[in-house]
Amino acid sequence: MTDPLRDADGGEALRRVYEAAGPYLSSLADRPVHDPDSQALLGQLWHPADGGALPERGEGAAAALDRLLRVGTAAATHSAGPRFFHFIIGGTTPAALAADWTAALLDQNAAFRASSRLASEVERIALTWLRELFGLPATYGGALVTSATFANVTGLAAATHWWGERHGVDVAADGLAGLPRMPVLSGGYLHPSDRKALQLLGHGRNTVEIHARDGAGRVDLVALDRRLAELAAPAVVIAIAGEVDTGDFDPLADLADIAERRGAWLHVDGAFGIFAALSPRTAGLVAGMERADSIAGDGHKWLNVPYESGFAFLKDPSRLPVAFGMPGAAYLPGEGSALPTPGEGADYALLGPDSSRRARSLPIWATLAAYGREGYRSMVERHLDLAQRLARRVDETPELERLAEVPLCIVCFRARPAGVPEAALDEVNRRLGAALLADGRVYAGTTVHDGRVALRPAIVNWRTTEADVDLLVDVVRELTAKVVAELG
């Protein structure tokens, strides 16, 4: 039997990646977001010999990487490029990409100080800089997690523990048995991942009571406040900073007032909206966030770092080891000393849902070190300007109709071609959304906003320019005409 790893060096495989990177990155400005024809290449990832089965004898690192790069650079969704307006997901800054490679190079386990002092300390610095970037008070502390979904899990797990404590139960130790249902209240902007977090934590996704005052989902403060008074029991309020269809915000200061008055826990889901804090033009939208008990955010969105980069902040970080500690395993550090120490970092495995975890702090550290507060403020303001430009272009185009204000980086609109009856517009827009994704020159998805099918392009990629936004409008017009013609 051969053991190919006995003498492996890997330099050649790394060189292949490096050599492919430059041409790929410079192609992003011009190539379509998605090439439907390239998807047939995916079949080549099964091994050509052995009928596609797990290879008995491997082809070697350089050959495997050649194949992966050939297929990958063609068949990927080129969402790192400037015209991916679907979801809200950003790209990767040059510093973040290089640091992500470094994270793989060093292969640190960022679980404990004992597994990597380096990763633990870089995470402490990255979290401190993020806290400063968003203008949160110095008392806030947190952990890096894989996503905003898991940042919501983290904040709501701490909330659950707090709530159990109010009922005299240690939920981390004994679970929810015997407790009443945890009251959770929000407006209509609630993101599905908050429900997913509640479902993971054993509360059930249907536990949330929605208090909305209109079809768009604006929160009904009076009803929410009245309900908290009526409950007269510990409760959790979820506020959304940045709603996904329009980029609108719940009134965080009002919700903080209510939560304080009623003794409720306030969780703010600010996955991308938290970046409104970076510009004086939009900072008012997050006023009050600095009073939340827990805050969730995403690095892989507007920070433009690679995926699996979320973060959770707690007003009282000492709640994290209580909710996430793993006491009783003799080979692990105790939760008592898990919290951050200057020069050492923290035992982050005890402060969040992951145990072993990659050094996802490195790209965050590097991009903030490289571009600073000023760089990020400029990028956010450029995106705010681009969103206003897109809104203007939509308003100037007779067959397009804007459906919402544009407070941040998302423009919610639909096609409304002359002569098409209102009742047919949802079908036209659904087909338009499908046509955009099939076409691939620009990428944007549909939603249902206030009962109407609409597009909701989001601008959060550092590469996006005015020309990219203009092309979006041009392609939408072209495909609208095509869809209308097909429908006869």
Ligand SMILES: *Cc1c(COP(=O)(O)O)cnc(C)c1O
């Ligand atoms: C994107 C988003 C999430 C979920 O983020 P993931 O990183 O995909 O888990 C949660 N809440 C809001 C408001 C979002 O925009």
